[in-house]
Amino acid sequence: MVADILLQVVLPIFVLIGIGSIMQYIFRLDLYTLTKINFYFITPAAVFISMYESEMSPSLLGSVALFYSLYVLILYLAGSLVSRQRKFSRGMKAAFVNSLILDNSGNYGLPVNNLAFRGDPMAGSVQALIMAFQSLLTFTYGVISIQGAKSNGLYREAIKGFLKMPVPYALVLGLIWHLLDLPVPDFIYQPLLYGDKSMVAVALLTLGAQIVKYPLRLERIDVYLSVGLRLLFAPAVGFLLILLLDLKGIPAQALLIASGMPVGVNTSILAEEYQNEPDFAAQTILVSTILNVITITGLISLSDYVA
Numbered sequence: 001m002v003a004d005i006l007l008q009v010v011l012p013i014f015v016l017i018g019i020g021s022i023m024q025y026i027f028r029l030d031l032y033t034l035t036k037i038n039f040y041f042i043t044p045a046a047v048f049i050s051m052y053e054s055e056m057s058p059s060l061l062g063s064v065a066l067f068y069s070l071y072v073l074i075l076y077l078a079g080s081l082v083s084r085q086r087k088f089s090r091g092m093k094a095a096f097v098n099s100l101i102l103d104n105s106g107n108y109g110l111p112v113n114n115l116a117f118r119g120d121p122m123a124g125s126v127q128a129l130i131m132a133f134q135s136l137l138t139f140t141y142g143v144i145s146i147q148g149a150k151s152n153g154l155y156r157e158a159i160k161g162f163l164k165m166p167v168p169y170a171l172v173l174g175l176i177w178h179l180l181d182l183p184v185p186d187f188i189y190q191p192l193l194y195g196d197k198s199m200v201a202v203a204l205l206t207l208g209a210q211i212v213k214y215p216l217r218l219e220r221i222d223v224y225l226s227v228g229l230r231l232l233f234a235p236a237v238g239f240l241l242i243l244l245l246d247l248k249g250i251p252a253q254a255l256l257i258a259s260g261m262p263v264g265v266n267t268s269i270l271a272e273e274y275q276n277e278p279d280f281a282a283q284t285i286l287v288s289t290i291l292n293v294i295t296i297t298g299l300i301s302l303s304d305y306v307a
Helices: 002-027 031-053 058-086 090-101 109-117 121-150 155-163 167-179 186-213 221-244 249-258 265-274 278-306
Strands: none
Touching: 002 109, 002 186, 002 278, 031 121, 031 167, 031 186, 031 265, 058 090, 058 121, 058 221, 058 249, 090 121, 090 221, 090 265, 090 278, 109 121, 109 249, 109 278, 121 167, 121 249, 121 265, 186 265, 186 278, 221 249, 221 278, 249 278, 265 278
């Protein structure tokens, strides 16, 4: 199992990150343009496709929604408490909390889920719902928190900025088209599909370029605090919620594994887009992804006990 995770999931991710780092070192890529492409086309396209093509049942949606709401609330409270104790600035608090509640449920979580459950459709549906909720959270709270921090708490301006973002509209439209079973014209669907297919590569190449721009500083305690909470505290919360909500079977296993994902690439995209602690965001993603090789293996083994 460890060898499979390394070869089929982790290694491809790090190859792309490495290529991005090399390209940044040689060519000095325009990160501003890369993040704009991610932010305004690729991510909205991926969100629309994921919502439009997902298989949702009301009962599964309700169970996952309740679990996820409690899970995010607990992580938010934990992040806020640490931020207060560490006396973080508004911007740093937003970046720190985002690193806890915005995980890599898409380009990392989906392959891990597929490997662990051998393509089981129930497990895949659970992970797809988590990814959809993550997208919604990223481009609601994630954007508004950073906008509020950058505008010194003027959340009216933050909300105005959020309303200009394309992702929430893509999510709502994808859900409406899915529920009404409406066809999407090929001349629209194909470009969206191309954007969706490119999301993993472009996002990870951008991350690799950002890592070169913001080199790892091993003495930065805030990074280790974030990674420790993301990889150890978060799955512990997930495990306790599974017991509390009396979840069983494959959905319980999938939720436990989903709760232990590393920090999401979108945190770095948001940080770069709004120039809010981009070095911290890039470092938490890198360190948590490396260490996740160990923690995700343990979670996959532990998931048998909640079946």
